[in-house]
Amino acid sequence: MTLVSHLRGGRAGLAHPRLSAGGRFKPERFKLGRFNLSGFRPGRMGPVGRSLLHLGCLSLLGFGLGGCMGDMPRPMGGLDRQLEQAGSSSAPALAGRWLALIAGRGGRDQVLLVDVERGLPVPLPGLNRPDAQPLSVAVNRDGNRLVVVRQRDGQTELVLYRRELMALESIAMQPPGVPRRVSLRGDGHELAVEVSRGGLWQIDLIAIP
């Protein structure tokens, strides 16, 4: 199931054309010296392309960003293309092999959990609902616990989703406050959440059994 079909309610089990038979990405990349340039195909890069590449390197040096001798992150092209096709996406959270994020089309957002190594979303039954707007999400290392800040019925709430149990539980703010951004420890047994109280933003740490 691709991200796009997932967002459209597609059926699981569809093969993705950009995955190899082993289920792993085959990113298109071209090594020039120590630099990996995703998307470049050396056989198709003529003199104009090479000139543009050199100009780009000089421009980066001119802006003092470390230029071509600096650190160049290598884009994960296959997954990026899927995310781009899925519409808007925001609030990423990585842990283990998992990427949790908020994605959507036409103003209807939902939480997605993507297995980065396979490039596939996994189902989250019972988490997303049409009357809820997710604002922030975090996932633990094994992908079984997600914490989500979301707006529903005019209220902002923090919830814990246990994927193995398909169970959703509310976590109350005590003292009362309005949660915003959330972070989860690797084992999923503690979270840190930004809370608005009395005109101040504070950070609460909450242990989760």
Add this chain to the structure above:
Amino acid sequence: MGLTGCGSWSWGRRSAGPAGFGQDNRQDPALSGNGRLLASIVERSGRDTVILQEQPSGRLLPLGPLQRQQPHRSPSLSWNGRYLAVIVQQGARRLTVIEDRSNGQLHRLPLPADSEPQRLSLAPDGRRLAIEVVRGGRSLVQMFDLSDLLEADLPGGLPTSGGGLVDGDAAPGQR
């Protein structure tokens, strides 16, 4: 511990502890994978600045080159806190940087000129980075493979005290 009705929990809770800045706002929490460190953003001299605290003591830990280039936003930590990724301001542009606290090295990660970073998340092992960018008025999450740039920071690794020192004496039981 248990349910307190309507699915609401009464689990252990505590404040993140004083950051030495009185009743200032504290935002953007980020726990290290092992939970031993908490990064957050506070206002210092009128500028949003990332701070790093040991948990549960709340002790502030030193940062290297990241102490400059404010305002900071969206910090993210690796498993043992060896790496701290954050969005900084460089002139008119926002830039994603990662400080290696074991040696004080700052990795600058340039993005295409039409992509402005908004939020980021560093994988706890330091091998991947997800960045939310705004491009053409649209929010997009982009993934980057950092395995050629950073050593992995795995569970069981040594905690890092900052300033290029590996803190072999800290946090018994964390190794």
